[in-house]
Amino acid sequence: MDHRPQAWGRPRDDIYGAYDGSYLQNSGPKTATQSPVVTGTSVIAIKFKDGVVMAADNLASYGSLARFTDVKRLRPFLDTSIVGFGGDVSDMQFLDRHLNELAIDESYEHESTSAAAASPEGQGEQGAATSAPAGKLNAANLHKYLSKLMYRRRNDFDPLWNQILVAGFDGQTKPFLASVDLRGTTFSSPSLATGFGAMLAQPIMRKYAATEEDAARLTRDEAVNVVKECMKVLFYRDARSLDRYSIAVVTKDGVELSENEQLEKQSWAFAERIRGYGTQTV
Amino acid sequence: MTSIGTGYDLANSIFSPDGRNFQVEYAVKAVENGGTSIGIRCKDGVVLAVEKLVTSKLLKPHANKRIATVDRHLGVVYSGMIPDGRHFVERARDEARAWRDTFKTPISTADLASRMGGYMQAYTLYQSVRPFGITAIVGGFDSTRELPVDGEVGSGPACGAGGKVPGKSHGGPALYMIEPSGLYWGYYGAATGKGRQAAKAELEKLDLGGPGGPALSLEEAVKEAARIIYVAHDDDKEFELEMTWISDVDGPTKGLHQEVPKALREEAKRLAKKAQEEKMEE
Amino acid sequence: MFRNNYDNDSVTFSPQGRIFQVEYAAEAVKQGSVVVGIASKTHVVLVAIKRNAEELSSYQKKLFPIDEHVGIAIAGLTSDARVLSNFMKQQCLGHRLTYGRNMPVRTLVDMIGSKAQINTQHYGKRPYGVGLLVAGVDSAGPHLFEFQPSGMTEEMIAFAIGARSQMARTYLERNIDKFADCDREGLIRHGLRALKESLVQDRELTVDNTSVGVTGIVKAEDGSFKVEPFQVYDQQDVMAWIESVGDDKEGGAGDAGEGEGEGEGEDMEVDS
Numbered sequence: 001m002d003h004r005p006q007a008w009g010r011p012r013d014d015i016y017g018a019y020d021g022s023y024l025q026n027s028g029p030k031t032a033t034q035s036p037v038v039t040g041t042s043v044i045a046i047k048f049k050d051g052v053v054m055a056a057d058n059l060a061s062y063g064s065l066a067r068f069t070d071v072k073r074l075r076p077f078l079d080t081s082i083v084g085f086g087g088d089v090s091d092m093q094f095l096d097r098h099l100n101e102l103a104i105d106e107s108y109e110h111e112s113t114s115a116a117a118a119s120p121e122g123q124g125e126q127g128a129a130t131s132a133p134a135g136k137l138n139a140a141n142l143h144k145y146l147s148k149l150m151y152r153r154r155n156d157f158d159p160l161w162n163q164i165l166v167a168g169f170d171g172q173t174k175p176f177l178a179s180v181d182l183r184g185t186t187f188s189s190p191s192l193a194t195g196f197g198a199m200l201a202q203p204i205m206r207k208y209a210a211t212e213e214d215a216a217r218l219t220r221d222e223a224v225n226v227v228k229e230c231m232k233v234l235f236y237r238d239a240r241s242l243d244r245y246s247i248a249v250v251t252k253d254g255v256e257l258s259e260n261e262q263l264e265k266q267s268w269a270f271a272e273r274i275r276g277y278g279t280q281t282v
Numbered sequence: 283m284t285s286i287g288t289g290y291d292l293a294n295s296i297f298s299p300d301g302r303n304f305q306v307e308y309a310v311k312a313v314e315n316g317g318t319s320i321g322i323r324c325k326d327g328v329v330l331a332v333e334k335l336v337t338s339k340l341l342k343p344h345a346n347k348r349i350a351t352v353d354r355h356l357g358v359v360y361s362g363m364i365p366d367g368r369h370f371v372e373r374a375r376d377e378a379r380a381w382r383d384t385f386k387t388p389i390s391t392a393d394l395a396s397r398m399g400g401y402m403q404a405y406t407l408y409q410s411v412r413p414f415g416i417t418a419i420v421g422g423f424d425s426t427r428e429l430p431v432d433g434e435v436g437s438g439p440a441c442g443a444g445g446k447v448p449g450k451s452h453g454g455p456a457l458y459m460i461e462p463s464g465l466y467w468g469y470y471g472a473a474t475g476k477g478r479q480a481a482k483a484e485l486e487k488l489d490l491g492g493p494g495g496p497a498l499s500l501e502e503a504v505k506e507a508a509r510i511i512y513v514a515h516d517d518d519k520e521f522e523l524e525m526t527w528i529s530d531v532d533g534p535t536k537g538l539h540q541e542v543p544k545a546l547r548e549e550a551k552r553l554a555k556k557a558q559e560e561k562m563e564e
Numbered sequence: 565m566f567r568n569n570y571d572n573d574s575v576t577f578s579p580q581g582r583i584f585q586v587e588y589a590a591e592a593v594k595q596g597s598v599v600v601g602i603a604s605k606t607h608v609v610l611v612a613i614k615r616n617a618e619e620l621s622s623y624q625k626k627l628f629p630i631d632e633h634v635g636i637a638i639a640g641l642t643s644d645a646r647v648l649s650n651f652m653k654q655q656c657l658g659h660r661l662t663y664g665r666n667m668p669v670r671t672l673v674d675m676i677g678s679k680a681q682i683n684t685q686h687y688g689k690r691p692y693g694v695g696l697l698v699a700g701v702d703s704a705g706p707h708l709f710e711f712q713p714s715g716m717t718e719e720m721i722a723f724a725i726g727a728r729s730q731m732a733r734t735y736l737e738r739n740i741d742k743f744a745d746c747d748r749e750g751l752i753r754h755g756l757r758a759l760k761e762s763l764v765q766d767r768e769l770t771v772d773n774t775s776v777g778v779t780g781i782v783k784a785e786d787g788s789f790k791v792e793p794f795q796v797y798d799q800q801d802v803m804a805w806i807e808s809v810g811d812d813k814e815g816g817a818g819d820a821g822e823g824e825g826e827g828e829g830e831d832m833e834v835d836s
Binding site for chain 2: 715
């Protein structure tokens, strides 16, 4: 029997066979996140005349399990922008806390509440530079920041597994909408959608706003209706979606966020005509 | 100051034979030359006010803020060496941020005062640094409500975060004053800087520490704060009055540390001047 | 025994609560030639007197661009100013890269303020021996800040630092109500007049010794507001401005020296 101290307390090789230490050897490169775990599905958004509308459902899935049904995936930032998250929910929470810190940094330069609201058009020389409240980060700034953050994380081979839409206004007070994904890829368009939405909702939204000019003609109500229609199509066809959703409208007056909307006037009649799978025989 | 010139006052962290640290006492002298700062803890919030001495006609009026926001619900005002005060504020912001990173919830006023008291004290321990030439007043409103955890996406457990005793009230207004030695106490009303004696005398007349808690309301406290700064002010110099306040989430500031709105500030100034004149007539 | 024991380092308070090393550093600012800054609602200008060490040497630069929207004027130790200037340039570039916008001017000024404050609280460090005027524009409009070796930073309507700057400040105080509505050219002329107040007798502004820096907000044709990038003007570019304030007495205290030829080749030691 082996009496050396390094063998104390170990199973005896002569009885149990040599210890298999292979599981301790990590062969291959060091890995970080390889896939998302708890996920949110599509986020969709469309610009209109005076701002941007964004929507996402309230579901967080664990694989195919509808795990959490009250998850808020649209996050307002400073009451001037809205950030919508698709993809990993814990990474979204990390980013949300990070954006919270960023928003607190912004509150350090506290202006008096009365001075905060200066008209963008300005009154002659007086309002010359008050196109935005002093120093406040607008949606374009926020999107730039997030894109740098996401790109850096992907270069560290430790990506934040999200697709993000940022909506609000740019420095020239025009409606702003752009996306960034886990690879740091950025994209901008009059309408944007992540995940399944890119396939199912984007063609519908493009019918209404194919170009910036089209979007600039859309009214708020039209934009909201398009988005609601898209949410319905997504619920019909995306198996990881929910009929409870959040919708946000960003205008110059701020962010209006409603987090407990219900898809209305659903009609599943079309399902009857779907053939080719399930229990149908013909 | 019997030991001055005997060599015990030439370096920080040195005890004199009678057990004093002269460098800390000299730092207090720097505070005593600074513009008066006060804080009032009242029934439904905290008011901070400072007498900003106008050292030059060329200064931009109302541009150089002296009361700083540390976290959404926390404010700091200080008397003494202003660059030291800015250092203090930056550290306080770092502490508040680190607390959020760790605990996913805002730091309480008491915890911030404790951290910053420790920080100030550390600068009395070594010959390689000098103490802070400021006395800081920290005011905050710790939410009385159940707060969502930072980054929370769902509605959370129905029973709340736990750790709270039923029937007991939690949070509320808080006020602390930290001296160059690192010593700090909680206060009903705090004053420091050049006019602290007069300010303290006035604060003591207010109903702030009664058995049923302070009777003074937030709006009254703003007016008292303005009056006290005027009383404590040395007449022949020009000054600006800067005031901030913090209420609970259902109060006028919605739980945030904010500048007192201009209308209220001007009204408070008018009353302060009137009180001043009436006193002169007596 | 009469020696001041409390002025050897920046970590010792005097019994009155003063830190002499910081006060001495402020004296270094007064050794530098004078610089003036003024802000209006649309523009902010810096003007400076440059010195040359000797007749044949070049003139010491006083104005430095930091970023598209910010510039500084310095008085004191130039090498210390370069450290701060490099730091500011890096911060502005970093901010532009991460946020895609101009760094807010106060944020930038607070950064150098904090940097300077550290030097007043740790043994083995010395305060910066330079004062700055920081001129910049951001989304809140034009700003002018003064930076002191103590780490103190304050936003001003107009200010002057450096040798004999008190006279320039007196001029600025007397005219302070005029600046807000001044146009670009008017603001520069006010700056030059203030500068002239601080010249010693027999000296005058020349194309060699005068620098002008300007940045501001200008209205573009489509009605939007654009930043006029900070630019430094020297030599012939400042000639017209110098001539325009040649012998006017507006706002000035007294005789602005009669010009006898160019100031070229003269000893420019404006302060004693």
